[in-house]
Amino acid sequence: xxxxxxxxxxxxxxxGLSLVMSLSACTKxxxxxxxxxxxxxxxxxxxxxxxxxxxxxxxxxxxxSVLKAVDELLPQYEFKFNAVSDxxxxxxxxxxxxxxxxxxxxxxxxRKQKFAIPAEPIAASIIGLAYRTDTADQISxxxxxxxxxxxxxxxxxxxxxxxxxxxxxxxxxxxxxxxLVPSDVFDIADSYLWVLEGRYDGYxxxxxxxxxxxxxxxxxxxxxADKLSxxxxxxxxxxxxxxxxxxxxxxxxxxxxxxxxxxxxxxxxSQQYFGENVFDFVTE
Numbered sequence: 001x002x003x004x005x006x007x008x009x010x011x012x013x014x015x016g017l018s019l020v021m022s023l024s025a026c027t028k029x030x031x032x033x034x035x036x037x038x039x040x041x042x043x044x045x046x047x048x049x050x051x052x053x054x055x056x057x058x059x060x061x062x063x064x065s066v067l068k069a070v071d072e073l074l075p076q077y078e079f080k081f082n083a084v085s086d087x088x089x090x091x092x093x094x095x096x097x098x099x100x101x102x103x104x105x106x107x108x109x110x111r112k113q114k115f116a117i118p119a120e121p122i123a124a125s126i127i128g129l130a131y132r133t134d135t136a137d138q139i140s141x142x143x144x145x146x147x148x149x150x151x152x153x154x155x156x157x158x159x160x161x162x163x164x165x166x167x168x169x170x171x172x173x174x175x176x177x178x179x180l181v182p183s184d185v186f187d188i189a190d191s192y193l194w195v196l197e198g199r200y201d202g203y204x205x206x207x208x209x210x211x212x213x214x215x216x217x218x219x220x221x222x223x224x225a226d227k228l229s230x231x232x233x234x235x236x237x238x239x240x241x242x243x244x245x246x247x248x249x250x251x252x253x254x255x256x257x258x259x260x261x262x263x264x265x266x267x268x269x270s271q272q273y274f275g276e277n278v279f280d281f282v283t284e
Contacts, residue, residue: 039077043059064081069256070257093242102241132201133229152179191205192213235278
C-alpha cells in the first residue's frame with residue numbers, strides 16, 4: 001500500500017514512525033508482520049466541518065482528515081471511510097461492523113460503557129452564549145451573564161449541554177448562578193426568538209450553529225444578526241469511538257495523535273476547517 005507523505009519534516013516522521021511501530025509490535029494475532037489490516041472507519045455524511053461528503057462524494061472534514069493523518073503514521077493499517085447515519089455509526093461500532101467512528105461526539109457515561117475511548121480527543125466543539133446585542137454592555141462572558149440574570153433557555157437533561165451548566169454552577173457555588181431549567185424537548189426551535197423577546201437572556205449554543213443560523217446570509221435567523229451577539233465559553237473535546245475489542249488500535253491511535261499534536265498537523269487542519277485552533281478553547 002503506497003501512501004502520500006503529508007509532512008515536510010523527515011526527521012519528525014522518522015521518529016514518529018519508529019515510536020508508533022514500537023508501540024504496535026503486538027498487533028492482533030490474526031495479522032502477520034507484513035500484512036495490512038483494513039479498518040472500517042465510520043463518519044457522519046453532513047456534519048460540516050467535522051465529517052461529511054464533499055462535492056466529489058469523498059469523505060472529508062476535520063475529524064476525517066485527522067484520521068487520515070493517523071492512518072499515514074500507521075502502516076500496519078489501512079483505513080476505509082464510510083459515511084453513515086448517526087444511528088448506524090453507533091450501532092455499527094458496537095457490533096463490530098466498524099472498528100471506529102467519529103461524529104463530533106462528546107464523552108458521556110453511556111458512551112464510556114459501550115465503546116473503547118482513547119486517551120486523546122480528536123477535535124473540540126466550541127460552545128458559548130448567544131444573547132441580545134442591546135445587553136452587550138453588561139454581558140461579556142458566562143460570569144457576567146450569571147450576574148446579569150442567569151436566565152438561560154431551558155436545556156434537556158438528556159443533552160450534554162445540561163452538564164456544562166451543572167458543572168459551571170458547581171464551580172461557582174458562592175457566585176451568581178445560571179438558571180438551569182430542564183426542557184422536555186431536546187431542541188427548542190424558537191430559542192433565538194425567545195431571547196429576542198426577552199423571555200430569556202441567553203441561549204447556550206455551539207459556535208458553528210450560531211454562525212450557520214444567524215451570521216450566514218442564508219441562515220434562517222440572519223435577519224436578526226445585528227440584534228444577536230455571541231461569546232465563546234469553552235471548548236468541549238470530541239472523541240472517536242472504538243469497538244470495545246480494539247484495544248491495540250486505540251493504543252496506536254493515541255501514539256499517532258500525540259505525534260500529530262507535536263508536529264503541528266492538528267493545529268494546521270483546525271485552521272483549515274474551522275479558521276481557528278479549536279483546542280485553544282479547551283481548558284480542561
